[in-house]
Amino acid sequence: MEYQFRDIEKKWQAKWKTDKAYQVRNDFSKPKFYVLDMFPYPSGAGLHVGHPLGYIASDIYSRYKRLKGFNVLHPMGFDSFGLPAEQYALDTGQHPAVTTKKNIETFKAQLDNIGFCFDWEREVQTSDPKYYKWTQWIFLQLFNSYFCNTEKKARPISDLIRKYETKGALPKTGEPVPGRHFTAEQWKNFSEKEQADILMKRRLAYCGYGEVNWCEALGTVLANDEVVNGVSERGGHPVVKKTLRQWYLRITAYADRLLEGLDKVDFSDAMKEMQTNWIGKSSGAEIDFEVKKPAPALPEEKKGASKLRVYTTRPDTIFGVDFMVVAPELEMVQELKSAEQAAAVDEYLDYVKSRSERERMAEKKISGVFTGAYAINPFDGREIPIWISEYVLAGYGTGAIMAVPCGDERDHKFARHFTIPITNIIGSHYNGEEANPTKEAILENSGFLNGLLMKDAMEVAIRAMEEKGIGTRKVNYKMRDAAFSRQRYWGEPFPIVWKKGIAYPLPEDQLPLILPDVEKYGPGPDGEGPLSNIKDWTDRSLETNTMPGYAGSSWYFLRYMDPHNEKAFCDRKVADYWNQVDLYIGGTEHAVGHLLYSRMWTKVLFDLGHIGYDEPYRKLVNQGMIQGSSRFVYRISGTKIFISKSFRDKFYEGGWDEYYQAKEEINSQLGYVAIEKDGAISYEALSKNYRPNTFNPEHIQEFSRTFKIDELHVDVNIVDGYTLSIDLFKKWKPEFEMAEFVLEEDRTKYICGAEVEKMSKSKYNTVNPDDLVMKYGADTFRMYEMFLGPVEMSKPWDTKGIEGVHRFLKKFWRLFADEIKGLIVTDDAATPEELKVLHRTIKKIEEDTERFSFNTAVSGFMIATNELNDLKCHKRAVLEPLLLLITPYAPHIAAELWALLGHNDSVLDAPYPKFEAKYVAETSKEYPISVNGKLRTTLNIALDAAQADVEQLVLNNEVVQKWLEGKTPKKIIFVKGKMVNVVM
């Protein structure tokens, strides 16, 4: 009876499917455990070996928890709205729904092949109307809510309306500002449009005009996290700033709670830091400076405000301010420029406009211009020149800064560049060459702050400013509200109707608002989405934008709990039962996108009372990326001659001797002169490899040149390690059919070059899990992916090692069954030694599985199998528990053997073996004995021996005596059951 993994796996997968073995019930009586994988975007390329890594880890953990008696929810679905499907539709005219459906089928087949325990009855697809009905519904919750700043939570917008109707909106202190503040009476007199505009400024999902990241190539806006280095994350197209009507999520309102929430969840430090940096909280002060304009460029009546408000995190440096900088985009620049500086300022503004976001980021040139105006330092009356420069961002703080060159690197460079005198307020901490941003210096030249430590001066300065009424404490965030609309087709339509410029939510009973079919997927007029091409749609005045990719993924974890509910996104009782995701597995690439959005949505749903927790994921594990290990072949340019790697190395890195040697060897192997004396490719080499009808001898001049070597990616699947399979290579592509090969000098192998790169089709370094499952079985594949190393670590894929894991499973099988005799398991009683192996293994596997150390757990199975093999142990008492231990890792082989052992129940629900310490207990132990920390010998010592006896035993030992040379040791150290150290 051999290990027929293919038959076994097929059989059990079919059985589990008909038995609905993976069906999960909302059984409130059982303890629950929720394991979730970040669901995939179903791309056309299918799975490669990198994708299942996280799924295998979560699958093992789910199955383990199930054996431990938990009701485990481990669902899977598809993030099926998104750009690539639409791009594909644009190119081919195929409806995204069609291609998406096809891709999902491929994905599911591939996943099932690996034997995951997903309950497909709970599958969700974000592009399914039954699903996006609730995405739209949650959007309406966001639209119909505002963030209450006193309670720090979302509340229904109706509460706000009631407040406006009864109390209006008046400032707590000071004078009301027209346009911002109003009485209840005024509110009632506002037109509907005026009221709607005011409310829009508070809604959690709101529509507004703003600068957005516009990507012309994709024809849509992108959220900040979708833009990397000034180009789009997907496709790398240029991105420009554009002012457009857009929908936004008021995620900034939740900045503090998103930050605080990080303390309650188990994410890696790196992940927490990425989110913290993205939110970018800083505290400081806003300070008003009086502005003095000597010769205004504008007529007196248009002069406007005469105050400049800046934001700073270092109010303690107020006496070190040597100039002010205002962002060029700010309108107040017009008011600030003086008559004689007006031309220079205008010229600079033109220059700034001409520069793209990309240029600005790529070359950080120091540039700027003096406005002609001065600010007055409120404490010493000093006149401070006001400049404009692009290094100050309009969108952060007040768009204006006070520059302290001795303490800030950028200010320092600016001051140096424009030779602005620098005031030193930190004494010897400033060396005149470089700014020093320290907070530890004692202040000098700082008026009433003199002699104070900077850290302490901060408070003193803020208080003084508040007393004078010229400054206030202020917290700022780098994070901006998230752009929430896309001018695309393949996304959720907004359940919004526009009438006379007012956005009305669609009534709930009209959801879902179904995405209509379109004839063409191209953009509509004025940069609007494809939906604007549909007459029926525009006739109904429906919003023509669609929601971005992250809409559906922001709440999907809730839908899995109650996927077929048509009355609610999820029943409250069910949501309470399954509660938070106990374990969430996915890549780090979603750190500042998906994870932040989904945390925000959860908080909103919590605030509005729809669910009972405000963090979606209790623990997050980031699986590493599996990189591709690419292989290269080396072709002499213009020929079909491929040279093995060592020749390329000799040509590239070797000296003249190597060069001539390599050349001779190449010519000798080919049997004709391919490389001439002068290093040119011979006529023969060229003509031999071109078909006569395509090669014109007249072109000989053109072709006769010093040779170059082309480096070509070769499909890793036709390379064994580094050795190229020449037969397969010739068949791989028609153009290689006639290829000639120069082998290594032993003339047996063609060796390829190698490099670690991202796995991708174009680099021919992808490995399809289907092929490996076919060749070695799903169980081997699962265990091998885990064996590769810690789940969190990124590592290059190496197919070679899979043999070792496969050998192990075959050996494991042979503990139970024999080729000739069949099942060889006996009912004999286990020896103490065998029980020791078993219980040591139980302990190890359980600990390793709990702490996610699946690679060492697999090693543990291998060690146990080797040991039992050595002991020739084929006893049921030992093998049965071992079988249960391995079930989460290799469910198919476990199920088969479990059945062979005569069990009728399912191995998936068998009780997990219990570790019993008594079997591994020892009476004596071989102790390492070291002298002065150096290992000298070992001694067998009874565990219950008194310390004095052990000391005597150690001192009497002849090896120890030899090292002591008759001297008495200073002390003898006993390391808790581990070793004994004699200190001289």
Place this chain on the structure above:
RNA sequence: GCCCGGGUGGCGGAAUUGGUAGACGCAGCAGACUCAAAAUCUGCCGUUCGCAAGAAUGUAUCGGUUCGAUUCCGAUCCCGGGCACCA
């Protein structure tokens, strides 16, 4: 530039967090079985010296704490990831 990780054999990686470094696997070498191959099994496998027993040395580099350091501290050098005019 700033902030996180991390540097261990030919390779992937272990080391219960201060206690025999290199588990387990791959690759390699030698051998057994076989007409042969596959499969399987056995032994060796950081470096140096040695026939061997053994000894010395060794976890990026240098220094420190300790009876004892891959682990803790300081400095330096590399590699990976994130952020990048956020005042």
